[in-house]
Each structure stands twice: as structure tokens, then as C-alpha cells.
Amino acid sequence: MNELLKDLQFRGLISQMTDEEGLDKLLSSEKIKLYSGFDPTADSLHIGHLLPVLTLRRFQLNGHHPIAFVGGATGLIGDPSGKKAERTLNSSDIVQNWSDRIKEQLSRFLDFEATENPATIANNYDWIGKIDVISFLRDVGKNFGINYMLAKDSVQSRIESGISFTEFSYMILQSYDFLKLYQDRQCKLQIGGSDQWGNITAGMELIRKTEENAKAFGLTIPLVTKADGTKFGKTEGGAIWLDPEKTSPYEFYQFWINADDRDVIKYLKFFTFLSVAEIEQLEKETQEAPEKRLAQKTLAEEVTNLVHGEEALKQAMKITEALFSGNIKALTATEIIQGFKDVPTFEVNEEGISLIELLVQAKISPSKRQAREDIANGAVYINGDRNQELEKVITTQDKIENQFTVIRRGKKKYYLIKFT
Incomplete structure (x- = not known):
């Protein structure tokens, strides 16, 4: 043949x-x-x-x-x-x-x-x-x-x-x-x-x-299918587009890196130009150590690079790493927009707002009393850093490129504060 x-x-x-x-x-x-x-x-x-x-x-x-x-x-x-x-x-x-x-x-x-x-x-x-x-x-x-x-x-x-x-x-x-x-x-x-x-x-x-x-x-x-029965190419935010303005390179990268173990080898065959030997090696490593998700990382890197280029891939990987490590300060304003596109956003147009006031106004905490408890208990993070200072006021130092502050409450609840 x-x-x-x-x-x-x-x-x-x-x-x-x-x-x-x-x-x-x-x-x-x-x-x-x-x-x-x-x-x-x-x-x-x-x-x-x-x-x-x-x-x-x-x-x-x-x-x-x-x-x-x-x-x-x-x-x-x-x-x-x-x-x-x-x-x-x-x-x-x-x-x-x-x-x-x-x-x-x-x-x-x-x-x-x-x-x-x-x-x-x-x-x-x-x-x-x-x-x-x-x-x-x-x-x-x-x-x-x-x-x-x-x-x-x-x-x-x-x-x-x-x-x-x-x-x-x-x-x-x-x-x-x-x-x-x-x-x-x-x-x-x-x-x-x-x-x-x-x-x-x-x-x-x-x-x-x-x-x-x-x-x-x-x-x-073949029409591409997913092992879990959900439609391929769809997320909660809708279709995964090739246009970076419609689906950011970070979102695009995340779609591939979250591929199911049952699908990832099929996707490597479909969407990458890796050789037979490389794909078979990744298949073996996925079977032996699925927790390392090496096949998913390779898939995400290969396809993102192919569609959006090397610079966009590096940016997507940087955002992923920053969110994993909590080092939000390492991100630029452009990367913040990509990485926090779907999180609740609150606009602030005043200088020197207190953290407690901000938590209540942005509906991060339901009341000032709860806001104080959250801060005192170490549940509030500003740009990845824990803050337990009750009298904290948000200043220029807390703003990324003077535009954004990322507040995290608890382990996973992120909020984007946008200064206008």
C-alpha cells in the first residue's frame, strides 16, 4: 500500500x-x-x-x-x-x-x-x-x-x-x-x-x-467523537474556534491538555504530525503513568503551536503555570485577560479602596463581617499572595500594569478586579 x-x-x-x-x-x-x-x-x-x-x-x-x-x-x-x-x-x-x-x-x-x-x-x-x-x-x-x-x-x-x-x-x-x-x-x-x-x-x-x-x-x-459522549470541540463557553479573538490561545491550550485518557492517543494521531514511534511511546507512557499526563501536554503543545504559533504557545503555558503555582504577579495584563476571561469581573473607579470594602462591593464576601473573617482566616489572596491584614488598602502596587487585581477566595474562587 x-x-x-x-x-x-x-x-x-x-x-x-x-x-x-x-x-x-x-x-x-x-x-x-x-x-x-x-x-x-x-x-x-x-x-x-x-x-x-x-x-x-x-x-x-x-x-x-x-x-x-x-x-x-x-x-x-x-x-x-x-x-x-x-x-x-x-x-x-x-x-x-x-x-x-x-x-x-x-x-x-x-x-x-x-x-x-x-x-x-x-x-x-x-x-x-x-x-x-x-x-x-x-x-x-x-x-x-x-x-x-x-x-x-x-x-x-x-x-x-x-x-x-x-x-x-x-x-x-x-x-x-x-x-x-x-x-x-x-x-x-x-x-x-x-x-x-x-x-x-x-x-x-x-x-x-x-x-x-x-x-x-x-x-x-471520521467525525471526531469523545469517549465521555459529549460533543467534540465544545466547552461550556461554546465552540473552540481557530480565531484567537474568539478562542484565546490559553483556552485553546486548555481544551487539549484536558483531553480524556481514553481520547488522547486518538487525538495525537489525528491532529499532530508526530511519527508512529513517538505516538506509540506516548501511548506506552500513558498506560504506565497516566497521572503524569505527558500525552496531554504533548498534544496541547503540538496543536497550539500548529494553530497559533510558538509565541502564543509560550504565553498559554506561562498562564497555565502561573495559575497552577499561584504566581499571578508573573502575568502581564494581556495574559490576565486570557487567563481570567470567564471569571466574575468587577470594575472599580476609585483610588485607595479598602480590601474589606472591595470584597463586599464585588460580592466576593457577603458582608463586612464575613470579609473580616475571610481575611483573618487567610482565605483571601491578592495576585496569588495571602493577605491577613484587616486594614489593607488596594494600592498601585497591587495592580498588574495598573489595570487588574486578581482576588482569590478559598482554593479555587477567582475574581478579577478591573480598574477604570
């Missing part, structure tokens, strides 16, 4: 594949063009998109030519795959803006400047936006039987709850994309999540009907 396919198989990255023997022979004999599509349904990709993006990168590292495909047209329609209800339709201006942002994100993972096998960008609005309804129905739609489309999971799962003609037509549009890329760019392989199998095989069928002696292939990647 071709080395690339062997590696994908080891990593568990192959869910379904059309004509394994034919694809094996093709990859062994030539450097092919392949694509995976990303519809702009938000202003950022999230970690659910990371698996197909990194799979494109694996192909590129093996000398093949990936096409990063942005669905500027299909993003206006909505993919019914995996959805229980109709998507909200967005305006063309919004979709265009999101398309541009997604192109920028894809450039972090794929090399568009490579001399021998550069990645390229495609946007289906370039051809779907120009086609008229009559031509589309005559030249493309006539190749699709209703019974054939109804048999596809993406449509069948929505029949009872309802599906509009708009979303019903999505499969035809995606199939047309594969045909156009096959004709114009000699693209022979489409990859995507396993929920895209119906759309991918429909595209191959359209190519077969339209192009003489054509040979196209499809490969799907």
Missing part, C-alpha cells in the same frame, strides 16, 4: 474510500490534485474543520497538490448534512466577508508559496455565481434522479422534519463543484467528513456521466 495511505490508516483517518486499489495505484504513480470544501457559515473555522485541513496538509507534505476550497456560493444555500433543521440564510456581503477570513486561516496550514507543489485556493462562487437557472437545470440537474437523491443520508434524515428545495439542491451544487474542479484543474480526489459521503459520491457520479473515461475518487475522514 502507498505510504501515505498507510499513514492515514495508522492514524484512523480513513472512514470510507471509493476504489481503494485504484486510489492506491494513482497515489503511487503520480502527484494528484485533491480538495476539501469549507462553507463560510461563520467568521472562523473551528477545530471540527481542523481534521480535513490537516489531512490536506498531509497530502501536500507527500508531494500532492491540495486545493483549499471555500464555498462562497454553497455557503449562501446551506448544507443539510448532519443538521436537524434549516440553516439561517446569510446575506452575500456577510458570506463574502467570512469567505475571505476562512481563506486567511487556511493559509496557516497549507503552503501556497511552495515551488514544486503549491496549494491553491478555489471559491465556487466563481462559477456557480455565473450560471443561469435554465443552464443549471438542463446541463446539471438532469443528471440527478429524485430517487437517487432521496436515498442519500443527508436528505433522508431530513424528510420527516422537512427540507426545503434550497437545501435539497445542495448535493447537486457540491457535485457540480467536483465536476468543475475535475474539468478545469484536473482534480481527481475529494476528501471530507464522513457526513459528506453522499455528496462526494454524487459528485463522482456526475463526473462519470459527463466525462468520458473519467476516474475520480472520494475519501472520507
Whole structure:
């Protein structure tokens, strides 16, 4: 078997594949063009998109030519795959803006400047936006039987709850994309999540009907699941985005470092470029000493570095260490914002406020009496340092970059004081 396919198989990255023997022979004999599509349904990709993006990168590292495909047209329609209800339709201006942002994100993972096998960008609005309804129905739609489309999971799962003609037509549009890329760019392989199998095989069928002696292939990647049954890529704060403004590098790092022991090796195979030997060694160490969480630390470092870069990784690790050790004073104001994004925040606009007054106003302690008890009992920490001084007044020395003070009550209850 071709080395690339062997590696994908080891990593568990192959869910379904059309004509394994034919694809094996093709990859062994030539450097092919392949694509995976990303519809702009938000202003950022999230970690659910990371698996197909990194799979494109694996192909590129093996000398093949990936096409990063942005669905500027299909993003206006909505993919019914995996959805229980109709998507909200967005305006063309919004979709265009999101398309541009997604192109920028894809450039972090794929090399568009490579001399021998550069990645390229495609946007289906370039051809779907120009086609008229009559031509589309005559030249493309006539190749699709209703019974054939109804048999596809993406449509069948929505029949009872309802599906509009708009979303019903999505499969035809995606199939047309594969045909156009096959004709114009000699693209022979489409990859995507396993929920895209119906759309991918429909595209191959359209190519077969339209192009003489054509040979196209499809490969799907498993949808990522978590061992505890919760949805991958979701936290209490929502989705884990690739945009650092939506999910900070610290939050991103924390998501990976908290991976379940039952999931961590699978994630190392999926989301890192570590070798087989390195992954097997980490698997062994996880079995022998799970309390060290070496696999989780490696996973968090590798993926954070890959998505956000070395500087952001160092910052995320610094915040993690400061919170673990209690050395809050070591953090900058920017790092405080990242590390304490979700803790209760209280704004103060007066100078020289007493600690007792602050504890009550910020609702850290319910009363002045309780505040005095908390301080006297050593339960109150200012920027990581225990304070038992009842007459304590918050001064400039207690402010990090003159902007923040972090109060901790007890072992884990943090509060962020912001000075305005």
C-alpha cells in the first residue's frame, strides 16, 4: 500500500474510500490534485474543520497538490448534512466577508508559496455565481434522479422534519463543484467528513456521466467523537474556534491538555504530525503513568503551536503555570485577560479602596463581617499572595500594569478586579 495511505490508516483517518486499489495505484504513480470544501457559515473555522485541513496538509507534505476550497456560493444555500433543521440564510456581503477570513486561516496550514507543489485556493462562487437557472437545470440537474437523491443520508434524515428545495439542491451544487474542479484543474480526489459521503459520491457520479473515461475518487475522514459522549470541540463557553479573538490561545491550550485518557492517543494521531514511534511511546507512557499526563501536554503543545504559533504557545503555558503555582504577579495584563476571561469581573473607579470594602462591593464576601473573617482566616489572596491584614488598602502596587487585581477566595474562587 502507498505510504501515505498507510499513514492515514495508522492514524484512523480513513472512514470510507471509493476504489481503494485504484486510489492506491494513482497515489503511487503520480502527484494528484485533491480538495476539501469549507462553507463560510461563520467568521472562523473551528477545530471540527481542523481534521480535513490537516489531512490536506498531509497530502501536500507527500508531494500532492491540495486545493483549499471555500464555498462562497454553497455557503449562501446551506448544507443539510448532519443538521436537524434549516440553516439561517446569510446575506452575500456577510458570506463574502467570512469567505475571505476562512481563506486567511487556511493559509496557516497549507503552503501556497511552495515551488514544486503549491496549494491553491478555489471559491465556487466563481462559477456557480455565473450560471443561469435554465443552464443549471438542463446541463446539471438532469443528471440527478429524485430517487437517487432521496436515498442519500443527508436528505433522508431530513424528510420527516422537512427540507426545503434550497437545501435539497445542495448535493447537486457540491457535485457540480467536483465536476468543475475535475474539468478545469484536473482534480481527481475529494476528501471530507464522513457526513459528506453522499455528496462526494454524487459528485463522482456526475463526473462519470459527463466525462468520458473519467476516474475520480472520494475519501472520507471520521467525525471526531469523545469517549465521555459529549460533543467534540465544545466547552461550556461554546465552540473552540481557530480565531484567537474568539478562542484565546490559553483556552485553546486548555481544551487539549484536558483531553480524556481514553481520547488522547486518538487525538495525537489525528491532529499532530508526530511519527508512529513517538505516538506509540506516548501511548506506552500513558498506560504506565497516566497521572503524569505527558500525552496531554504533548498534544496541547503540538496543536497550539500548529494553530497559533510558538509565541502564543509560550504565553498559554506561562498562564497555565502561573495559575497552577499561584504566581499571578508573573502575568502581564494581556495574559490576565486570557487567563481570567470567564471569571466574575468587577470594575472599580476609585483610588485607595479598602480590601474589606472591595470584597463586599464585588460580592466576593457577603458582608463586612464575613470579609473580616475571610481575611483573618487567610482565605483571601491578592495576585496569588495571602493577605491577613484587616486594614489593607488596594494600592498601585497591587495592580498588574495598573489595570487588574486578581482576588482569590478559598482554593479555587477567582475574581478579577478591573480598574477604570
